Amino acid sequence: MRKIIITAAITGGAHTPSMSPYLPVTPEEIADQAIEAVKAGAAIVHLHARNPEDGRPTGDPEIFRQFVSRIKSETDAIVNVSTGGGGPGMPIDERAAAGVALKPEMCSLNMGSINLNLSEMASKERNWKYGWEVEHLNATKDLVFRNTFSDIEWILQTIGGSGTRFEFECYDVSHLYTLKYFLDKGLVKPPLFIQTIFGLRGAMGAHIEDVLHQKRTADRLFGSDYHWSVLGAGKEQLPLATLAAIMGGNVRVGLEDSLYIGRGELAVSNAAQVRKIRKIIEELGFGVATPDEAREMLALKGASNTAF
Template identity: 90%
Template sequence: MRKIIITAAITGGAHTPSMSPHLPVTPQEIGDQAIEAVKAGAAIVHLHARNPEDGRPTGDPEIFRQFVSRIKAETDAIVNISTGGGGPGMAIGERAAAGVALQPEMCSLNMGSINLNLSEMASKDREWRYSWEVEHLNATKDLVFRNTFSDIEWILRTIGDTGTRFEFECYDVSHLYTLKYFLDKGLVKPPLFIQTVFGLRGAMGAHIEDVMHQKRTADRLFGDQYHWSVLGAGKDQMSLATLAAIMGGNVRVGLEDSLYIGRGELAVSNAAQVRKIRSIVEQLGFEIATPQEAREMLALKGKANTNF
């Protein structure tokens, strides 16, 4: 029977600390929530870091090291370090510094530039804990999240040459064609792990036809050379994950992508979201992949071959 990989995206760089008391900020909190998510059924933990003093996104490898070493020691999880790391306004070398230094089994890799607008979240009526939060969100109204062909190639050569493989994040149809370009150039090799992203302002919508179009395009471009996963942002998280499972895909949940577990109800942890999607997947008659099964499906180098 087909096994479904659950990825848990633990904290991200889009949401800010004032939006939820459950969003992990410190290395201790990020490590705790990642380990709990793995115990709940996540095979992969997708990781960003934050400044422990004020929750601001950071790409500092030494902050990453504090929790990835613990996750490696206490679980068999696949550690996936974001190359969007410290936030979309940072230069590529700064964003990807943790992936370069730590050489994990996986890194995420955005396959194109987008106008990523998070400013609507700044208009919500809430008590802001830190002065940087509103400024950070409003600034995205004028932001191009840069991921040029040169940026992508630099990551593939610099990080990929260490044996690290990638979660290819595709926010639009054009990103699938960019991935096909790098596949044809021989800079990426199958099996590919393609994470199609839906529901962010400036990227693909979250309509079922958007999902189906991405899947049809990926099938045509990559055939049996890839594993497909779906990330639904915000309110679309669970519905699109369910759809993905039915359509033969893998799923991603986590507080990076949505702070909620249901309408108007904040998720108390990443593990709560993992438990919910695991229950849905199993009720549909599928089994979830263990970390080792996911490692074999994605042809990863093994956690012993990382630099942390």
């Protein structure tokens, strides 16, 4: 039976606390939701940190440490620390500080710069809890989420040097070619874990032809040297995850990528989304990979070799 890796992206940095009462903010909430998601079937938990006082994204390693240590002690999950860190406007060394300090099994790595526009989320009428939220969202209309070749090489050498492997986040076709460049340079080695991302403003669209084009391109560039995963943003989350499973890929869900579990229905937890995609995967006749099975597939160094 083919096994599918489920990644749960627990909180992220795009959504703000006023958008959902279920979005985890404090280290305790992030740990609770990550542990529940693992119990529901997630092999990987993709993690950002937030200031516990107001929910603002942060790259502070000490805040990360408060929840990654608990996740490690209470589950066998693969802990994946974001190098998107405290937001796209933050310098790369601050964004990636937790990955440097914690030496996790896996970090995310954005494979190119994009015009990531989140400003539409600020236009919806809601009871905003914190003054920073609307300002932060509107500012993205004029923001480039910078991930230069120099930035990428710095992360590969600085964090990858400790044996950490990467979730290569590819928001466009050009990002696959950038990854191929670093593969040819010998700075990354197979097996690659490629997360193709669809449906964000400024990134690839979410049409089935966009998905097929990314998959065909990755197949041509990397052959059997990679494991493919799909992230659909917002309402595209479950449809594209289902498509990815059918096409032989892995899936990513979580409140970082979508706050909903159905039309107009907020997801009450990350685990709720994991349970839903797991049910779909199993009804399609596939299995769900355990953390140890995912470790073997992705050639990870093991939880005992981290710095937390």
